[in-house]
Amino acid sequence: MTYQLTAPLLDACVLGVVEKEDVYGYTLTQRVMDVVDISESTLYPVLRRLQKSGLLETYDVPYQGRNRRYYRITPPGRDQLHFFRSEWITYKDKIDSLLGSPKLITTAD
Amino acid sequence: MDKQTFLQELDYRLRHMPEEDKLDAIEYYSEYIDDLNLPPDSDICIHLGSPKEVARQIIADTTEKKIDEQQEKNTTKGFGSILWLVILGIFASPIALPLAIAAIVLIFAGVVTIGSIIFAFGVSGFACVISGILITIVSLTAAGLAQKFIVLGCGLFVIGLGIMFLLGTAALARALVSLISSIIKKRLLKKKAGKAQVA
Numbered sequence: 049m050t051y052q053l054t055a056p057l058l059d060a061c062v063l064g065v066v067e068k069e070d071v072y073g074y075t076l077t078q079r080v081m082d083v084v085d086i087s088e089s090t091l092y093p094v095l096r097r098l099q100k101s102g103l104l105e106t107y108d109v110p111y112q113g114r115n116r117r118y119y120r121i122t123p124p125g126r127d128q129l130h131f132f133r134s135e136w137i138t139y140k141d142k143i144d145s146l147l148g149s150p151k152l153i154t155t156a157d
Numbered sequence: 158m159d160k161q162t163f164l165q166e167l168d169y170r171l172r173h174m175p176e177e178d179k180l181d182a183i184e185y186y187s188e189y190i191d192d193l194n195l196p197p198d199s200d201i202c203i204h205l206g207s208p209k210e211v212a213r214q215i216i217a218d219t220t221e222k223k224i225d226e227q228q229e230k231n232t233t234k235g236f237g238s239i240l241w242l243v244i245l246g247i248f249a250s251p252i253a254l255p256l257a258i259a260a261i262v263l264i265f266a267g268v269v270t271i272g273s274i275i276f277a278f279g280v281s282g283f284a285c286v287i288s289g290i291l292i293t294i295v296s297l298t299a300a301g302l303a304q305k306f307i308v309l310g311c312g313l314f315v316i317g318l319g320i321m322f323l324l325g326t327a328a329l330a331r332a333l334v335s336l337i338s339s340i341i342k343k344r345l346l347k348k349k350a351g352k353a354q355v356a
Contacts, residue, residue, distance in 0.1 A: 072188070073188060073189050073192070074189055074193070087205075087206060088189075088204050089205045089210065090214070092185050092214070093214055093218035093219075094218075096178070096182070096185075096218070096219075097218060115184075115188070116188060117184070
């Protein structure tokens with residue numbers, strides 16, 4: 049990928065995924081990895097940080113004789129996600145205004 | 158690397174973290190490795206990277222947060238404390254200025270001293286090599302064969318000593334230069350990071 053994913057954007061993406069449904073570490077990682085270029089160990093610090101700042105909470109579900117820790121979005125997490133979304137749209141529009149929108153550019157492929 | 162080894166090493170690498178954070182990380186990765194559903198004997202590091210890298214990511218993230226918190230605390234100084242600092246600065250200037258000059262002179266003296274020591278080492282090494290060569294030449298004029306060999310041996314020994322000295326000096330100089338430059342770099346980086354935080 050040409051553009052780097054910054055920490056806040058990664059936070060936003062994780063919150064976005066968790067808002068749709070509760071996930072555990074592995075599925076979350078696979079889902080984010082399908083879209084953006086991250087390593088399998090990128091998301092743990094992100095999850096931990098979001099959890100510590102109260103944007104996500106966890107609960108354990110027994111699975112095949114062990115526990116699976118699921119992450120769930122909290123009300124403050126939802127607020128933060130709304131904030132991230134509006135910030136993203138503002139940012140995207142600003143960049144588009146410099147870059148030109150895709151309609152005006154004929155794509156190479 | 159199998160799961161057990163991976164988690165053990167991760168545990169070791171995270172030993173300076175609070176127990177709760179460490180356990181959380183270990184649990185997460187234990188679970189993650191189970192979810193990877195790898196065939197036995199496969200290398201976990203291919204997926205997750207080495208425990209060292211994983212630990213570094215975790216530690217970097219928590220310390221970054223701590224630094225942020227610290228800086229937030231530091232920047233929330235009230236107007237009163239700034240005023241006090243200014244007043245203190247004015248009163249302290251007659252002492253602080255000479256102190257600053259003294260510090261600069263001290264640093265300068267330190268640099269000169271280290272430089273001279275390295276120079277002296279270099280000169281000694283060079284002198285050893287030169288005198289070794291001279292002794293080697295002179296050995297030809299010694300009286301008997303045995304004497305010739307003894308003097309020759311001495312000469313070669315001194316040459317070797319000199320070369321070792323020179324190599325040692327070069328290594329010392331290189332080490333000092335890299336040490337000083339790394340110190341300066343660290344200072345600059347810290348300042349830059351501070352500015353970036355403010356911006």
